[in-house]
Amino acid sequence: MTTGTDLALARSPLHERHLALGARFxxxxxxEMPLQYRSVxxxxxxxxxxxxxxxxxHMGEIVLSGRGALATVQHxxxxxxERLTPLQAQYSLLCRPTxxxxxxxxVYRLEADEYLLCVNAANTxxxxxxxxxxxxxxxxxxxxxxxxxxxxxxxxxxxxxxxRLSRAEMARVPRYGCIRMTLVGIPVLCSRxxxxxxxxxxxxxxxxxxxxxxxxxxxxxxDLGLLPAGLAARDTLRIEAALPLYGHExxxxxxxIEAGLxxxxxxxxxxxxxxxILCEQKSRSLARKLVVLLLTEPxxxxxxxxxxxxxxxxxxxxxGCKSPVLGxxxxxxxxxxxxxxxxxxxxxxIRNRLVPATIKGRPLARRDC
Amino acid sequence: xxFPEDLRYSKEHEWVLVEGNVATVGIxxxxxxxxxxxxxxxxxxxxxxxxKDDAFGVVESVKTVSxxxxxxxxxxxxxxxxxxxxxxxxxxxxxxxxxxLKIEMSDPDELEDLMTSEEYERYVxxxxx
Numbered sequence: 001m002t003t004g005t006d007l008a009l010a011r012s013p014l015h016e017r018h019l020a021l022g023a024r025f026x027x028x029x030x031x032e033m034p035l036q037y038r039s040v041x042x043x044x045x046x047x048x049x050x051x052x053x054x055x056x057x058h059m060g061e062i063v064l065s066g067r068g069a070l071a072t073v074q075h076x077x078x079x080x081x082e083r084l085t086p087l088q089a090q091y092s093l094l095c096r097p098t099x100x101x102x103x104x105x106x107v108y109r110l111e112a113d114e115y116l117l118c119v120n121a122a123n124t125x126x127x128x129x130x131x132x133x134x135x136x137x138x139x140x141x142x143x144x145x146x147x148x149x150x151x152x153x154x155x156x157x158x159x160x161x162x163x164r165l166s167r168a169e170m171a172r173v174p175r176y177g178c179i180r181m182t183l184v185g186i187p188v189l190c191s192r193x194x195x196x197x198x199x200x201x202x203x204x205x206x207x208x209x210x211x212x213x214x215x216x217x218x219x220x221x222x223d224l225g226l227l228p229a230g231l232a233a234r235d236t237l238r239i240e241a242a243l244p245l246y247g248h249e250x251x252x253x254x255x256x257i258e259a260g261l262x263x264x265x266x267x268x269x270x271x272x273x274x275x276x277i278l279c280e281q282k283s284r285s286l287a288r289k290l291v292v293l294l295l296t297e298p299x300x301x302x303x304x305x306x307x308x309x310x311x312x313x314x315x316x317x318x319x320g321c322k323s324p325v326l327g328x329x330x331x332x333x334x335x336x337x338x339x340x341x342x343x344x345x346x347x348x349x350i351r352n353r354l355v356p357a358t359i360k361g362r363p364l365a366r367r368d369c
Numbered sequence: 370x371x372f373p374e375d376l377r378y379s380k381e382h383e384w385v386l387v388e389g390n391v392a393t394v395g396i397x398x399x400x401x402x403x404x405x406x407x408x409x410x411x412x413x414x415x416x417x418x419x420x421k422d423d424a425f426g427v428v429e430s431v432k433t434v435s436x437x438x439x440x441x442x443x444x445x446x447x448x449x450x451x452x453x454x455x456x457x458x459x460x461x462x463x464x465x466x467x468x469x470l471k472i473e474m475s476d477p478d479e480l481e482d483l484m485t486s487e488e489y490e491r492y493v494x495x496x497x498x
């Protein structure tokens with residue numbers, strides 16, 4: 001067991017709030033973030049049944065503006081940003097010419113010629129360098145990560161909770177749509193997006209407004225069952241929803257096509273970095289595929305564990321946890337395409353023991369539209 | 370944080386309660402606090418032989434997987450069957466309902482290598498600095 005605190009960790013603008021709520025912290029991507037406030041199961045179930053509020057201020061924000069902004073976004077990302085109208089977002093990927101994933105991200109069109117890239121905290125520096133190096137003429141690139149705080153309000157009651165604080169008809173905003181508004185006097189950008197498999201919102205505000213917005217949201221949802229939720233529940237929720245996490249399901253050696261993200265790789269675009277390899281991959285069958293694993297006996301699959309079938313190595317686990325809903329081990333992993341069949345019985349090797357598991361072709365929980 | 374005086378402690382944060390030739394073993398309050406919410410426990414089978422300082426089981430928390438080491442050598446004569454189904458007992462009552470196993474000691478002299486409550490409390494205080 002190792003102990004001790006790394007003093008170099010960055011802190012969110014909500015750090016004092018987390019302390020006051022009795023959070024347990026964990027170092028994550030150079031940040032000291034809340035792992036949980038109460039049990040993971042309570043926080044997880046609050047998100048599935050009512051709502052949870054996450055501090056995700058560690059996420060990076062890179063803004064591209066100017067007449068070259070769209071061309072730069074189109075050049076560097078795999079999805080088609082030309083389809084975005086102002087105040088719309090799309091899931092996308094930054095890839096190397098090899099097709100390997102630099103990062104997965106959300107691309108927001110804020111204005112006619114202004115785009116916001118919301119990226120993984122662990123990759124913000126790498127992404128920023130990549131974008132700066134490859135930006136086309138007429139594009140200004142700015143790192144706004146230290147100006148934007150980000151709160152994620154997720155769950156079936158999220159829209160109702162936000163609506164209580166605003167005059168806007170939040171329910172009419174479509175999935176991946178955004179709205180600029182004022183919440184309790186604080187200018188915010190609300191986007192109907194998330195990472196839990198539930199309906200919900202991600203709310204950008206300025207760093208210094210974050211504590212007051214946090215308090216207002218928690219108060220607004222208290223009677224509906226809203227709980228603050230930490231990174232542990234964020235992980236169990238996204239694993240159930242089969243949403244990939246960079247460093248687990250995605251990295252520079254992984255193709256987004258194998259990860260089941262072909263829908264975010266738009267081959268109707270005549271050019272983007274990685275297009276040749278990725279669009280060729282889309283046209284043929286792949287060696288391996290990302291699947292959901294459901295353990296049928298006690299055990300927790302963890303990143304790097306081997307998946308076997310009849311004594312043969314057929315894949316590797318990329319993420320795992322104990323499902324707070326099912327009470328059993330669940331995970332994500334890559335398996336040989338021939339084994340990626342719904343209901344296929346396999347084994348996960350946990351400390352030299354073969355633990356039976358079933359392959360699921362679909363997420364265990366995903367209700368977002 | 371509790372450091373019951375009737376127990377002996379290992380550097381790997383296991384505790385031992387000695388009754389005759391039988392050592393009851395668990396993880397300390399400090400260990401469960403450091404691990405965080407425990408979600409999975411793996412214990413050996415009754416009859417297995419364990420050697421001092423070898424891993425006899427595994428505890429998985431929300432944030433980490435940790436081996437649990439035998440503080441003494443011997444044969445496993447009983448394991449806490451309630452634990453696998455209720456791993457939170459390790460958090461809630463590490464010195465009571467969260468006990469892990471009973472070992473019939475093959476070399477009780479090994480107990481000399483363990484710390485007293487006072488020594489362990491000092492050891493933990495140093496780790497926290």
